[in-house]
Amino acid sequence: MSQTILRGRVLSFVSEPQAIDDHASYRYWEDAGVVIVDGKIAAVEPWDAIAPLGGDYIDHRPHLILPGFIDMHLHYVQSQMIASYAGSLLEWLNTYTFVEEQKFSQQGHADAVATAFYDELVRNGTTTAVAYCSSHPRSVDAYFAEAEKRNMLMVGGKVMMDRNAPGALCDTAQSGYDHTKELIARWHGRARGLYAISPRFAITSTPAQMEAARALVAEHPEAYVQTHLSENADEISFSMELYPGSPDYTGIYEDYGLLGPMTLLGHCIHLNHRETGVLAETGSVAVFCPTSNLFLGSGLFDRERLIKHGVRIGVATDIGGGTSYSMLRTLDEGYKILQLRGQRLNPYASFYMATLGNARSLSLEGTIGAVALGNAADLVVLNAAATPAMAMRMATVSSLAEELFLLQTMGDDRSVAEVYVAGARAKSTLGGL
């Protein structure tokens, strides 16, 4: 048995905060002990109750211990093309993305990028992410092998794409099916890995490939499904040209049986009334990607409308359309998008989204996303005075809500003092792998 005890201020959510004074939505300890046994949380109690146990502990005071951040959508194979200069989505994909992803046919390349990518996640306090790999199965092997080495709970899958992209990147309906099946068998449920069946989006899949995806989803209800939906106006009109029989963009995925509670849909910006209804009915998840939506000029996510219609929501960086690995930067940009929509997002709701909210949207509540008994000890330790400018502002902060808002508005990887993955220190040991 291995045991670690942490001491610090602890914040963890129990429900979605409805307002800035919704104090019932979270638990907060000013001075707590977190007891970790064999990678899981065995106790969270006021320090006075833990101190009599005696023994060594790691003192993180005055920092704030939260569940590790969860990033619901990103492309690890785009790590070396963040900040590529393009007007909008389809130009960005054709000019940079589909060129970059071809490099992942080489195992050495995939391994090297995977290592650097995981370092960056950890540096930013992200302990679980849901990634698109490239269309090459070896990019998936590199992704999950690295997750296993680090004992991280990671979701991902091979992109399926058989048209409207360079030949070197395309699979076929048959090979996409076969390779996905092999990869599910190899990686789903191995260590902490979970597989996501990943048809890229309607534009890059023929009807035959969508049929293959339908079969995979029916044969593997245990796996996630991820794709892109309604990000950009040109993307929507091209999709409708390619699938004229479907009522709208969401209808394409609906027609191929790809929607459901395990389905994660990146972007979901320009949905009509019928589409939001279908997402709600099927329990599909709309994933908000703020930095990407601003960078590519895609549009403003309508969080309140989706929530009002009962759609499940996630939040994500969308590297490399997104511009930062930091979920703090992501929450900040998300706040600004919602400001433009007249929707004020309170800081409790922000941090809920990046932790328990995303865990719930992955149907992983009880496993990750909370500092609570039985959850994995995947934790982030945040310092709201990490830079001189933050320290200057922190000197005038007088409430937890203000501190959280400061962290999301000014924070980045420098605010991440430490990260624990399954109870083991992960940030301060980077490079020692």
Ligand code: GUN
């Ligand atoms: N739509 C299809 N592929 C992609 C991608 O790689 N990034 C983004 N942002 N949108 C997509």
Ligand code: ZN
């Ligand atoms: Zn994406």
